[in-house]
Structure formats: C-alpha cells, structure tokens
Amino acid sequence: SxxxxxxxxxxxxxxxTSLTIQCQVDSQVTMMFWYRQQPGQSLTLIATAxxxxxxxxxxxxxxxxxxxxxxxxTFSTLTVSNMSPEDSSxxxxxVQKGSNEQYFGPGTRLTVT
Amino acid sequence: GENVxxxxxxxxxxxxxxxxxxxxxxDSASNxxxxxxxxxxxxxxxxxxxxxxxxxxxxxxxxxxxxxxxxHFSLHITETQPEDSAVYFCAAIFxxxxxxxxxxxxRLTINP
Numbered sequence: 245s246x247x248x249x250x251x252x253x254x255x256x257x258x259x260x261t262s263l264t265i266q267c268q269v270d271s272q273v274t275m276m277f278w279y280r281q282q283p284g285q286s287l288t289l290i291a292t293a294x295x296x297x298x299x300x301x302x303x304x305x306x307x308x309x310x311x312x313x314x315x316x317x318t319f320s321t322l323t324v325s326n327m328s329p330e331d332s333s334x335x336x337x338x339v340q341k342g343s344n345e346q347y348f349g350p351g352t353r354l355t356v357t
Numbered sequence: 358g359e360n361v362x363x364x365x366x367x368x369x370x371x372x373x374x375x376x377x378x379x380x381x382x383x384d385s386a387s388n389x390x391x392x393x394x395x396x397x398x399x400x401x402x403x404x405x406x407x408x409x410x411x412x413x414x415x416x417x418x419x420x421x422x423x424x425x426x427x428x429h430f431s432l433h434i435t436e437t438q439p440e441d442s443a444v445y446f447c448a449a450i451f452x453x454x455x456x457x458x459x460x461x462x463x464r465l466t467i468n469p
Contacts, residue, residue: 245403277456286446287401287459302456336400344389344450346457348400 246271246339248349256355257327264323265352267337272317275340278310281351282333290335293320327356359384359451363460371468376437378463380447381429389450390430391457392421396443405432437467 247270257263267276276293291299291312299312313321324331337349360383370376382390391406407414407421407430414421418437423430434441447460 275455286461289456289458292456345391345403345406347403348393350400 245345246273246341246347248337248339248347250337250349250352252352253350254353254355256357259328259356261327262323262325263327263354264321265335265337267320267322267349269318269339273339273341274317276314276320277338277340277346278312278320278322279336279338279348280333281336287336290322293322324354327354329356332356359458361447361449361458361460363447363463365463366461367464367466369466369468370437372437372439374437376432376434376441376465376467378432378445378447378465379429380431380449380460381427382449382458383428384449384451385425385428386452387428387449388452390421390423391448392419392432393446393448393459394443395446395462401446434465439467439469441465442467 249268251266278290279287280290281287289302290305290310291301293299293312293314295314295317309325311323332355334351334353336351338346340346363380388409392404393401394404395401405416405419405421407423418435420433445463448457450457
C-alpha cells in the first residue's frame with residue numbers, strides 16, 4: 245500500500261475565497277488522483293494529476309475552478325477556487341500502486357459559508 | 358458511457374449471517390474490480406479486488422465473484438460481525454482512460 249497524508253484535514257472558508265489542499269505520499273507514484281465525496285454520496289473523480297504535464301479533468305470539472313499541481317512524483321495540490329457553499333464536500337487524493345490498486349488519503353473536509 | 362451500478366443501497370443483516378452486494382459495469386474491456394470499505398469519517402479502504410482472468414477470490418470472510426459475460430461482480434461477506442458495518446463501494450477500471458468509476462455505495466448494518 246502507501247502512506248498518504250493530506251493537509252489540511254478540515255477547513256471552514258468564506259465564499260469567494262480559495263483553498264489549496266496538499267497530498268503527500270511516502271513513495272514515488274506515477275498516477276495521483278483527486279476525488280470529491282459529497283455527504284452520503286459516492287466518490288467522483290475530479291482529475292488525474294500528471295507529473296510534468298497538465299492534469300486531465302473529468303466532465304463537469306474545469307481547470308479554472310480546480311487547478312492542480314504535480315511538481316514531483318510524491319506530491320500534488322488541488323485548489324478549490326472562488327468557493328461557494330456548493331463546494332462543501334470531502335476532497336480526497338489517491339495514488340495508484342502496483343497494477344491498478346488505488347489507495348486514498350484521509351481526506352479534507354471543506355465547509356464553505 | 359462509463360457506468361457502475363451497485364445494489365442494494367442499504368442492507369441490514371443479523372450478526373453471523375451473510376451479506377451480498379452486487380455491481381454491474383458497462384465497459385466490457387474493464388479488467389480490474391476493487392471493493393472499498395468506508396467507515397464513518399474515515400477514508401475508503403481497499404479490502405479486496407479481482408481481475409478479469411479469475412472468477413473468484415477469497416480473503417478470510419470476504420470473497421468476490423466476477424461474471425464477465427454478464428458484466429457483473431459481487432462481494433460476499435460471511436459470518437458478519439458488528440465491525441463489518443460500513444459503506445461499501447465497488448468500482449471498475451475503464452481502460453480507455455485508466456480510471457476507476459465507483460458504484461453508488463451500499464450501507465451495510467450488522468444487527469447484534
């Protein structure tokens with residue numbers, strides 16, 4: 245598996261502001277992903293964070309709203325920009341190890357007021 | 358399109374009984390099917406997975422079966438215990454984009 249940490253673990257933010265979430269893994273990984281999980285819901289993929297190139301976004305998610313950085317093989321950030329209450333959710337990073345296995349970070353609980 | 362359907366959405370069983378959760382997927386090229394367990398306030402944890410070259414895999418009290426022809430796979434938990442209470446998610450990998458798509462989740466409650 246992998247040891248994955250996220251910062252912050254939770255935050256309460258004002259609408260219109262931005263929050264950057266960090267994801268750190270204890271070993272180099274090729275694939276890192278960012279998901280959103282709204283209360284009581286399943287996991288929705290936001291984007292795949294590619295090292296050395298732009299992230300690949302899923303339908304309904306755009307770079308201006310969710311810019312992603314992947315400066316190296318152990319670290320990625322997701323920014324939630326110009327937040328509104330609808331962005332209140334849990335944001336999780338995951339990493340792919342071995343052949344397709346994905347392991348999740350502990351998540352960041354975001355509340356936008 | 359890319360879709361994974363999971364049933365039931367909630368399941369309640371008596372302690373010691375078995376629980377079965379079923380998923381269907383849309384991409385016949387999918388070849389990897391993991392199951393995750395998520396306890397309240399915790400991260401999803403990978404508990405078992407199966408690849409398309411096998412029909413069944415067991416790990417102690419949990420097992421997963423795969424029917425490629427019908428494009429469905431199931432999680433079986435035997436001799437359920439209170440600590441099995443959680444939300445379970447199935448997923449399938451969509452080869453075109455190398456990404457996991459998750460089912461809607463099943464809230465499993467084990468009644469003592």
